[in-house]
Amino acid sequence: MSSLKGSPALAGVSRRGVLKGATALGTAALVTPWGTPLRAQPKHGGTLRVGMAHGSTTDAMDPGSWEADFMIFQAHTRNNYLTEIATDGSLVPELAESWEASPDARVWTFNVREGVDYHSGHRLVAEDVIASIDHHRGEDSTSAAKPIVEDIVDMKADGMNVIITLANGNADFPFVLSDYHLPILPAKDGKIDPETRDGCGPFRIVDLEFGVGARYERHDGYWKSGLPYIDAIEQFVIHDDAARQNALISGEVNYIDTVDLNTVSLLGRAAGIEILSVTGTQHYGLPMDTRAAPFDDVNVRQALKYAINRQQLVDTILNGYGSLGNDHPIGPGQRFFNTDLPQKELDPDKSKFHLKQAGLDSLSVDIHLADAAFAGAIDAGVLFSESAASAGISLNVVREPNDGYWSNVWMQKPFVGTYWGGRPTEDWMFATAYADGVPWNETYWSHDRFNELLVSARSELDENLRREMYFEMQQLVSDEGGIIIPMFAAYVGAYSDTLVKPDQVASNWRNDGHRIGERWWFA
Amino acid sequence: MSHIVNMILKRIALGILTLFVVSLIIFLATELLPGNFAQEILGQSATPETVAALRRQLGLDQPMHVRYAIWLTDVLRGDFGESLANGMAVSELIGRRLGNTLYLALYAAAIAVPLSLALGILAALLRNSFFDRFANASALTSISFPEFFVAYILIFLLAGAGGAFPSMANFRGDPSFGEFLYRAFLPALTLTLVVTAHMMRMTRAAIINLLASPYIEMAHLKGMNPMRVIVKHALPNALAPIINVIALNLAYLITGVVVVEVVFVYPGLGQLMVDSVAARDMPVVQGVALVFAAAYVFLNLAADVLATLSNPRLVHGR
Numbered sequence: 001m002s003s004l005k006g007s008p009a010l011a012g013v014s015r016r017g018v019l020k021g022a023t024a025l026g027t028a029a030l031v032t033p034w035g036t037p038l039r040a041q042p043k044h045g046g047t048l049r050v051g052m053a054h055g056s057t058t059d060a061m062d063p064g065s066w067e068a069d070f071m072i073f074q075a076h077t078r079n080n081y082l083t084e085i086a087t088d089g090s091l092v093p094e095l096a097e098s099w100e101a102s103p104d105a106r107v108w109t110f111n112v113r114e115g116v117d118y119h120s121g122h123r124l125v126a127e128d129v130i131a132s133i134d135h136h137r138g139e140d141s142t143s144a145a146k147p148i149v150e151d152i153v154d155m156k157a158d159g160m161n162v163i164i165t166l167a168n169g170n171a172d173f174p175f176v177l178s179d180y181h182l183p184i185l186p187a188k189d190g191k192i193d194p195e196t197r198d199g200c201g202p203f204r205i206v207d208l209e210f211g212v213g214a215r216y217e218r219h220d221g222y223w224k225s226g227l228p229y230i231d232a233i234e235q236f237v238i239h240d241d242a243a244r245q246n247a248l249i250s251g252e253v254n255y256i257d258t259v260d261l262n263t264v265s266l267l268g269r270a271a272g273i274e275i276l277s278v279t280g281t282q283h284y285g286l287p288m289d290t291r292a293a294p295f296d297d298v299n300v301r302q303a304l305k306y307a308i309n310r311q312q313l314v315d316t317i318l319n320g321y322g323s324l325g326n327d328h329p330i331g332p333g334q335r336f337f338n339t340d341l342p343q344k345e346l347d348p349d350k351s352k353f354h355l356k357q358a359g360l361d362s363l364s365v366d367i368h369l370a371d372a373a374f375a376g377a378i379d380a381g382v383l384f385s386e387s388a389a390s391a392g393i394s395l396n397v398v399r400e401p402n403d404g405y406w407s408n409v410w411m412q413k414p415f416v417g418t419y420w421g422g423r424p425t426e427d428w429m430f431a432t433a434y435a436d437g438v439p440w441n442e443t444y445w446s447h448d449r450f451n452e453l454l455v456s457a458r459s460e461l462d463e464n465l466r467r468e469m470y471f472e473m474q475q476l477v478s479d480e481g482g483i484i485i486p487m488f489a490a491y492v493g494a495y496s497d498t499l500v501k502p503d504q505v506a507s508n509w510r511n512d513g514h515r516i517g518e519r520w521w522f523a
Numbered sequence: 524m525s526h527i528v529n530m531i532l533k534r535i536a537l538g539i540l541t542l543f544v545v546s547l548i549i550f551l552a553t554e555l556l557p558g559n560f561a562q563e564i565l566g567q568s569a570t571p572e573t574v575a576a577l578r579r580q581l582g583l584d585q586p587m588h589v590r591y592a593i594w595l596t597d598v599l600r601g602d603f604g605e606s607l608a609n610g611m612a613v614s615e616l617i618g619r620r621l622g623n624t625l626y627l628a629l630y631a632a633a634i635a636v637p638l639s640l641a642l643g644i645l646a647a648l649l650r651n652s653f654f655d656r657f658a659n660a661s662a663l664t665s666i667s668f669p670e671f672f673v674a675y676i677l678i679f680l681l682a683g684a685g686g687a688f689p690s691m692a693n694f695r696g697d698p699s700f701g702e703f704l705y706r707a708f709l710p711a712l713t714l715t716l717v718v719t720a721h722m723m724r725m726t727r728a729a730i731i732n733l734l735a736s737p738y739i740e741m742a743h744l745k746g747m748n749p750m751r752v753i754v755k756h757a758l759p760n761a762l763a764p765i766i767n768v769i770a771l772n773l774a775y776l777i778t779g780v781v782v783v784e785v786v787f788v789y790p791g792l793g794q795l796m797v798d799s800v801a802a803r804d805m806p807v808v809q810g811v812a813l814v815f816a817a818a819y820v821f822l823n824l825a826a827d828v829l830a831t832l833s834n835p836r837l838v839h840g841r
Contacts, residue, residue: 057616057798057807060609142561142577147570195610209619210609211798212790213693236693239794240671240785246678246690247788253691403801407562439570 042500046522047232050511051244053258055237057211062194063181064136064143069257069510070237072180074208076514077216077233078119078199079183082110082129083174085424085513087504089333091175095124095184095200096162105169105459110177112160117221119204122186126157131187133164133177135194145181147432147439169459171466172425180514202228202518211237216517229521245494248273254496257511261319261375264492272497277321279490280507281331281422281429284317284374286367286384287442289414290482294365298480299358304365305344306351307388307395310486316383317376321492325485328477329420329429332488333507336426336470341478351391364394365415372405373417374489381417384486411442418442419489424508426470427458434477443482450476498523527831527838531824538820545816546598546809550591553800553808559583560607560803581607594809604806606799613810616795621814624791628776630707631714636769639719643726643765648753650731659727662720674713674786681709692789710787714780718772725768729761763830770826778815 055070066072084094093099096110116124136143137152154165166173176182183199185192197205202224203216216233236253238244241260247253249270259267259275268275288295288304295301310324323332326344330337355363367384369377378399385395400409410416423429432438435454436446450473457469477483491510495501500523506513512520561577578584582593597604603613642662646655665673682690692707730753733739742752781793792811799807831837 056802057795058606058608058802058804062609065608140576140580142573142580144573146573209790210611211794236691236788238691238788240788242675242678243690243786243788246682250682250690252689404557404563407559408557439572 042229042521043523044229044521045231046229046498047234048230048255048499048517048520048522049234049236049253050516051236051238051247051253051256053237053239053241053244053256055211059210061197062143063132063183063185064141064145064194066181067144069514070211070214070235072509073235073257073511073514073517074205074214075180075183077201077203077235077517078197078205079185079201080116080199081179081183082112082177085175085178085506085508087502087506087512087519089335089424089507091178091424094178095129096174096177099174101171101173103461105171105173105461106166108164108166108173110162110164110174112162113223114160116200116223118186118198118200119219120186120198122198124184124200125187126160126162127190128184128187128192129162130155130157131190131192132184133182134190135185135192136181143181145179148176148179148428149182168455170427171459171461172427175425175428178424180509203233213237224518228518230517233517248494248496251496254499255493255511255516256495257493259492259494261317261321261492264319264321264494267494274495274497274501276493276495276501276505277490278505278507278510279321279323279331279488280333280509281329281420281424281488282491283325283329283331283420283422283485283488284377284380285325285329285418285420286484286486287411287416287418288482288484289411290443290445292414294358294360294363295414295482297358299354300360300363301482302479303351303354303358303363303391303393304388305484306347306354307391307393308384308484308486309346309387310344312346312383312387313380313486317380318487318489321490323488323490325487326474326478327481327483327485328474329422329433329483329485330426330470330474331422331507334424334426336467338471338474340471341475344478346387346390348391351388351393355392362392362394364396366396366398366413367415367417368398368400368409368413369417370400370402370405370409372402373410374419377417380486416442418483421509426473427454430454430473430477431458434481445482447476447480527828530831531828534824534827538817538824541820542813542816546595546813547591549809549812550587550594550805553803553805554587556800556803560805563802583607590805594806598813603810606807607804608799608802608807613806616807617792617810617814620790620792620795623789624777624780624793626703627707627710627714627780627789627791628773630704630711631718631776632773634711635715635718635772636722638715639722640726640765642719643723644730644753644758646723646727647730647734647757648749650727655727659724662723665716666718666720670713670717670780670782671786673716674709674783677709677713678786681712690787692787707789710780710783710789713783713787714776718776722765722768722772726761726765729764730757733757733760759833762833766829766833767826770822774819774822777818 052070052073054068056068059068059071066075080095082094082096084092086092095113095116097113099108099110101108112126112129133149133155136145136149151166151168151170152164153167156163185196186198202219202222204219206215206217208214213236218228218231238247244256245267248256264275267273288301290296305327314320314322314324324343326341367381369381371377378397381397385397388395410418423432431454433440433442434445435441436451453469453473457466460466493510500521502519560583561574594604605612606616642658646658649655678690681688688709689706692710698706734757739752739756742756780791781797784791784793792814796811
C-alpha cells in the first residue's frame with residue numbers, strides 16, 4: 001500500500017498543531033496599539049445560548065434523516081466523525097488517527113483512535129465505525145447519505161483498523177467520512193441504535209425537544225485535551241427573523257446562526273453585536289432541464305447565461321454578502337478552483353449571438369421559483385427577467401408555493417431555482433449533481449467527456465493531473481452545463497461580543513462548520 | 524333540570540360525530556396536498572429508492588381508506604399512534620404542547636375577559652362619552668393590526684435593550700409560576716389586545732340593546748343609580764350573547780395563536796400543527812386537529828349550557 005499522506009490535502013496535521021498555530025496567530029494579531037495583548041489563551045467556562053432558524057417538530061434522532069441546521073449542529077456537538085474538515089478546509093484526523101489507501105485508491109485502511117469514551121462510558125471500538133456506516137447502506141436504507149456510501153462493497157475490522165473496500169477508486173474517500181450524516185455511534189450486535197442520544201463528541205445531551213430546543217453539558221472525558229472551552233450549550237429554534245435578532249440584542253441568546261440580509265446592516269450597528277459572514281461552497285442556482293426544448297440546445301442555455309446580471313444579484317439579493325458565480329459549483333476557496341476561467345457577465349450582444357446560433361430571433365420561457373429554493377429567489381427571477389429583456393429574451397417568472405417545492409417543482413418543471421450547501425471536494429459535488437444519471441442531476445445533463453473525466457479524476461493520485469482534469473470539468477459545466485449559478489451566498493450569522501471568534505472560521509458549513517461548541521470560547 | 528342534562532348528552536353525542544367528520548375531512552384534505560410524507564421529510568435529498576423504502580416501512584404504500592381505517596380503530600382504542608417523522612407517541616407530543624397552549628390561553632383570558640367586561644360595561648354606562656369613543660377606538664385599532672405587528676410593537680416598547688420583559692417566552696425545564704407569568708407576559712398581552720375588542724364591543728352592544736326596554740326605564744324612574752341599573756338589571760339579561768363571544772374567543776386563544784407562538788418562540792400546539800402539515804405527518808396532524816375541534820365543541824357546549832342557565836325562562840321550562 002502506498003501512503004496518501006504525502007498529498008497536502010490529506011496531510012495528517014495534528015489537531016494540537018492546528019490549535020497552537022491558531023492561538024499564536026490570534027495573540028499576534030490582537031496586540032493593541034499601546035502594546036498590551038488584548039486576548040490571552042482561550043478561557044474555560046460559560047453557557048453558550050444559540051438561536052437557530054431551521055428546526056422542526058418533525059426532526060428525528062436517526063442520523064440518516066438529518067437535514068435541518070438544528071440537527072446538524074446537534075450532530076457536531078454530540079458526536080465525532082472519522083475525519084474532520086479543519087477551519088482552513090483541509091482534512092484532519094478525528095476518530096481515525098491515520099489512514100492509508102491502496103495505489104488504486106480502492107482499499108482504505110483507517111486506524112481508529114484508542115482510548116475514546118462515549119458519554120455513556122462505553123469505549124470506542126472498530127466495530128462501532130462499521131455499524132455506524134452500515135446504518136446508511138443496504139436495500140432498506142432510508143438515509144439521505146445512502147448515495148455517498150453506495151460505493152462501499154466491504155468493511156471489516158482488524159483490531160483497531162477498519163478496512164473499507166470500494167467498488168471504484170476514490171482518492172477523496174476520507175472526505176466523504178466527514179459528512180454530517182455519518183457520526184460514529186456505539187454498536188450493539190453489529191448495529192447502531194438510531195434513536196440513541198449517546199455519542200463521543202464534546203458535549204452530551206441533557207434534553208432535546210424537536211423543533212423547540214436542546215441543552216448540553218460538557219463531556220468531561222472528551223479525548224481532545226483541554227476542549228471544549230464552554231461548559232454548557234442551550235440551543236433554541238427561533239424561526240422568526242425579527243424574533244431571532246431581538247433575542248440576540250436583548251441578550252437572551254449570544255449567537256444566532258442566520259441573519260435576515262435585509263436588516264443585517266442595522267443589526268451590525270447595535271452595540272455589542274458582531275456579524276459573522278463566511279463565504280464557502282453554498283451557492284444558488286437556476287437549473288434547466290437539458291432534455292426539454294428549448295433548453296436542449298446548448299446555445300439557448302448560453303444565451304440565458306449571458307443575460308443575467310450577476311453583480312446586481314449579489315448586491316441586491318445577498319446585500320453584498322456573497323460572491324459572483326460562474327455557472328459551475330466549485331467555490332474560490334476550494335483546492336482545484338479554476339482560476340483561468342473568465343468571469344461571465346451580462347452581455348446582451350453575446351446573448352443575442354447565441355440565440356442566432358440556435359436559430360432564434362427571440363426567446364420566451366417560464367422560470368418556476370419559490371423562496372423555498374433560496375431566500376430571495378422570486379426577486380432574483382424578476383431581476384433576471386429585466387436583464388434578459390435587454391437581450392431580447394422574455395422571461396416569465398411563475399411563482400410556486402414553498403410547500404412541496406422540492407417534490408413538485410424542482411426537477412419536475414424545466415427551469416427552476418435551487419440551492420446547494422456545497423460539498424468539500426470537487427468530485428463529491430460533481431458526482432452528486434452533475435454526473436450522468438445520478439438522482440440529483442437536476443439538469444439531466446449528460447456529457448460524455450465530463451463523465452469520462454469525472455471517473456478518471458476520482459482515482460487519480462497525481463495532484464497536477466487531477467487539477468488539470470477538474471479545471472477542464474469546471475470549464476465544461478460553465479460553458480455547456482444546464483445550470484446558471486449567478487452567486488455564491490455567504491453564511492451570515494451574528495454573535496455577542498462576549499463570545500470570542502477564533503481567527504479562522506470554517507467555511508464548509510454554517511456556525512464554524514457547526515462546531516462552534518468546540519472551537520469558540522467566552523472572553 | 525332534566526332537559527338540560529338531556530341537552531348536554533345530545534350535544535356530546537353530536538360533538539363526537541363532529542369530531543369524526545372533522546378527522547375524515549382533515550385526512551382527505553391532507554391526502555389532496557401535493558407530495559407525500561416520504562418526499563417531504565427527505566426534501567431535497569430524496570431519491571426514488573429512499574422514498575420507496577420509507578413508504579414501505581411506514582405502511583404509506585397502502586391505499587388511503589385502509590390507512591384511515593387503521594388510524595380510526597387505533598384511536599377508538601385510545602391509541603393516537605406515533606409521529607411518522609421521529610416515532611414519538613402523538614399523545615406525548617401533543618400532551619406537552621397542549622399544556623403550554625392552555626397555560627397561555629388561560630393567562631391571556633384571565634387578563635382579557637375581566638378587562639373587556641369592565642370596559643364594555645363602562646362604555647355602555649358612559650356611552651357616546653369621550654371614554655366610550657376612546658375605548659372603542661383603541662380596541663378596534665389593536666384588533667385591526669396583524670398580531671405579529673402588535674407583538675413587534677410590544678417587543679420594541681417592553682423588551683429589547685433595557686426593556687422590562689423577555690422577548691423570548693421559551694423556557695427550558697420547569698419554570699416556577701412566577702417565572703412563567705413573567706416570561707409569558709408579552710405573548711399574553713398581545714393576545715389580550717387581539718381578543719379584547721370583540722368581547723368588549725359585544726358586552727357594550729348587548730347592554731345598550733336592553734337599555735331601551737321598559738323595565739330598565741322603570742328602574743331609572745325609581746331613581747336607581749345608573750351603574751346599578753346596568754350591573755343588576757341589564758347585565759343578567761345580556762349574558763347569553765356575551766358568553767357566546769367569550770367562548771369563541773377562548774377557542775381562538777387555543778387554536779389560532781401560531782403567529783404569536785412563532786414571534787415569541789413559545790412552544791405551543793400551533794407550531795406543531797404547522798410543522799406536521801408541512802411534512803404531511805398524518806398522525807400528528809390528525810391528533811392536533813382533533814384537539815382543536817374538541818376545544819371548539821367543548822367551549823360551544825359550555826357556552827350554550829351557561830347561556831341556558833343564565834335564562835330562568837329556559838331553566839324552568841313549562
